Amino acid sequence: MSTRTTSPESTSTPAVKQNKTRAIAIGEARPQWWLYVTLGLGLIVVVTPFLWMVLSSLKPEAEIRQSPPTWWPQTLTLENFTELFTRLDFPQFFTNSAVVAVFVTLGNLVFCSMLGYAFAKIDFWGRDWLFRIVLATMMIPGVVMLVPLFVLVSKMGLVNTYAGLILPFLAGPFGVFLMRQFIGALPDELIDAGRIDGAGEFRIFARIILPLCKPALATLGILTFLGSWNNFLWPLVVASSEDKYTLPVALALYSVGQNENQYGLMLAGAVVVVVPVLIVFLILQKHIIQGIATSGIK
Amino acid sequence: MSTTILPKSPAPAQQPARGATPAIRRSTPLRRRRSLAAWGFAAPFVLLFLVFTAWPVISSLLMSVTDIKSRDLRDPFNVNFVGIDNFSAVLSDPLFWQAARNTGYFVVVGVPLVMFVSLMIAMALNTGITRLSGFFRVGYFMPVVTSIVAVAVVWRFLLKEDNGIINLALGWFGIDGPNWLGDPNWSMPAMIMMAVWRSMGTLIVIFLAGLQGVPASLHEAAALDGANAAQRLRLITVPIMRPTLLFGAVLTGIGYLQFFEEPFVMTNGGPLNSTLSVSFYIYRQFGFGNYGIASAMSYLLFFAIVLLTLLQFRLLSERDPRPRKKARKASTTTAPEGSTR
CATH class of the missing domain: 1.10.3720.10 (MetI-like)
Known part of the structure; x- marks a missing residue:
């Protein structure tokens, strides 16, 4: 949200309008939902390591080694942190x-x-x-x-x-x-x-x-x-x-x-x-x- | 005799001519007092800089031409001048070349890849996702602020062959993922993957700022003329973004050439030295106490950074070679007139 990059956000209504007219002019009337989906998937990929790190730090040792891996901890524990x-x-x-x-x-x-x-x-x-x-x-x-x-x-x-x-x-x-x-x-x-x-x-x-x-x-x-x-x-x-x-x-x-x-x-x-x-x-x-x-x- | 006088005589004549305008505006004692104040402001920084930056850089160069080892710290007179022996020893060390190849691989694949991915994401964020763009930007930037060491520890788990979630996800698509960090062919791609993940946030932010300078009207005009998205990217966005892309490439290139934490934490340079980077090898030589060798290597790395930066400037600054040469010629012809020498 730097001064430069948010300028369209602060004036959000004209920017949206401008984009709509541009989309029409360019002939890309395609809805932008796929952009959201792609960016959203990318974001999931980016954030996953952090989520996995936090969730797995709450698992007991055996569960971390388990194959196939679990996503949610089967048994929640704080023993890793106390140790x-x-x-x-x-x-x-x-x-x-x-x-x-x-x-x-x-x-x-x-x-x-x-x-x-x-x-x-x-x-x-x-x-x-x-x-x-x-x-x-x-x-x-x-x-x-x-x-x-x-x-x-x-x-x-x-x-x-x-x-x-x-x-x-x-x-x-x-x-x-x-x-x-x-x-x-x-x-x-x-x-x-x-x-x-x-x-x-x-x-x-x-x-x-x-x-x-x-x-x-x-x-x-x-x-x-x-x-x-x-x-x-x-x-x-x-x-x-x-x-x-x-x-x-x-x-x-x-x-x-x-x-x-x-x-x-x-x-x-x-x-x-x-x-x-x-x-x-x-x-x-x-x-x-x-x-x-x-x-x-x- | 006359030759010594000749170059001297024009100098005093030209000196006041050059500084004439400022000299009229401010009186000399005032300027001197300001200079003194300015150096007062600069003093703490300059002192720290001289001791902890300038001196080490020079001293590293000096060490690189001696046989200094860790045990010589107590006995400085034991150090001998060896000329370029360290450099020739390093350059004939196959392990150094292995490290150089690995580092080159990391840079040559990693830098273009992260530039491309970041530019695509930045462009996607720039095309009208006004409401959520800030949210996405923060999300993609998250890995940048985290410690490489901590992140590398986590990725070691993600990349495990049997119970890592990356291979689990690949399995959904029927792909049998490799033993990423245990296979010499896959260890480097795994590290590049992690590096792209970690550093694209910086580039996205920089590219987004640069994209604000690309006028939408140009795209509209080109689109009306029938240019497709790829053509517009190549002919409008990239040329206008060139300074920004150059900055991003230089920044990333300098960082990637020095990669160190990833192999330290994830592979210890293995398997079969496939992830031994130059920085890591320097650190090892330092650990062995071979200070002269380590210094010589670090200067070779420095040299590589300078070369890469110059190369990037060539590739990414002004495209047309001819006008630039003309401009350079013009500047060289005017230079002697402008300066006193």
């Missing part, structure tokens, strides 16, 4: 994921909006080449930095610490790009007015610009949080003991490790990783989809 939260330390992993994601998100919100403001509204020495370098790094694959980053972090003594998990992701190029685009569209007069009133650059940024950036900050915040929550390779390398595992790391290592054959546990783990994110997404989908759409348009 996940008691025998395995999932509350700890959940906390770790949350702590890392919160700090990474805060860092990106602050640092990226600061640099985004400078890029968008101040004509300063070195702006263009700095912007080009920051943008160029968006293309560099994460594995290129993996080895030296690990060497660096281990020299700093930060292996298996929150700092080691957080610092490398505290300021990313995507946020700078997003904030620069958004702030660039704000009128210069606001800043000029602030300057005339004698406000310093930082005051202008904090008091005038930031409050206007709420939509962009919301988008950036959600996308960064999700990215951090789902991040895998770096936490896998840096978190060397269980007390610092994030959820994806714990889930991946358990699913290929000694609990490989405990299907119920793995599915319950997947539910714990996925379902909170899906709920957050369904609540905030407007911001997320808008962010993707706007960064796609340019």
Whole structure:
């Protein structure tokens, strides 16, 4: 429901009319029910893995292994979840994921909006080449930095610490790009007015610009949080003991490790990783989809 | 002597000429103060960026020409310069080529497939399903926000030979589904299937935004002239959508070239290394402590990403080669006049 894509929805009556006239003009008087059916079937295919995951996490171990598979649980049980939260330390992993994601998100919100403001509204020495370098790094694959980053972090003594998990992701190029685009569209007069009133650059940024950036900050915040929550390779390398595992790391290592054959546990783990994110997404989908759409348009 | 003076003398003469207009408008001390403030804003980001991005990227390149191993972390003087030995070792490693072929397979089949599926869905959503389009978009986008690790765990079950629901569904149509993750011929298609499922939401949203820029009047005119749906797609939608398609292709291509979580969770690179990706192989080399080799491999992957991106720009940006060459020539002829050098 981004501003662009919903415009036909907000003016739904004319759009519908237009479509009808178009259908007649094109000679496609064919009813659109088959489109609904195709899209609906596609949607079922897309959603099925999630439904199956949730339903099967409520089945006892034997039923998960049963062939042919069942769809609805024959016996409902929460034992997978109780075991996940008691025998395995999932509350700890959940906390770790949350702590890392919160700090990474805060860092990106602050640092990226600061640099985004400078890029968008101040004509300063070195702006263009700095912007080009920051943008160029968006293309560099994460594995290129993996080895030296690990060497660096281990020299700093930060292996298996929150700092080691957080610092490398505290300021990313995507946020700078997003904030620069958004702030660039704000009128210069606001800043000029602030300057005339004698406000310093930082005051202008904090008091005038930031409050206007709420939509962009919301988008950036959600996308960064999700990215951090789902991040895998770096936490896998840096978190060397269980007390610092994030959820994806714990889930991946358990699913290929000694609990490989405990299907119920793995599915319950997947539910714990996925379902909170899906709920957050369904609540905030407007911001997320808008962010993707706007960064796609340019 | 004269040669050293010559290139210098025009520079100061042209410098003020170029910056003349801005210099009149703002006074130098003000500009300097602004620059200082701007760098103040940039400082925290730049500091983090230098330490955690720029330095690793450079240092990775340096490591790729040394024999550094994990045990050398304690004893840095043990590291020797080995030139391009790592690169030649990697390029003569059959397992690396296997990983490169697998990754290429994933990209060459996966990217066009997900682009096609997403474009079809986006177009369907764009043709008048006004009321439900938001609902469908949210639904198709759901997999994008989920963790690949968690999703891969779930798909491992869905893809099971005897009691996976994918083979169950295939059975309804009389198809005896394969042992997806246990058969070297089917493991990669299974992963591509999952990747398409997971990443089409992003592309649908991007393509939908792009489709808003295709005027309905063009389609109407073409339809009146007797163009069918396929022709209209090829001659109207795709040309207008080209920048959007390019963006989608580049984004997906960069992501797919780095696929890692899927084989890590689902197959551990097997069976018979049929799903060993380059990223996964780099991770393994890193795990073995072969830092120099891992760095060299990661730079080869980086190189592949740059190549793929350039290729996509060639294929998907402006179709007509001739006008573009002309434009490029024009820009090169004007460039020396415009710039000081």
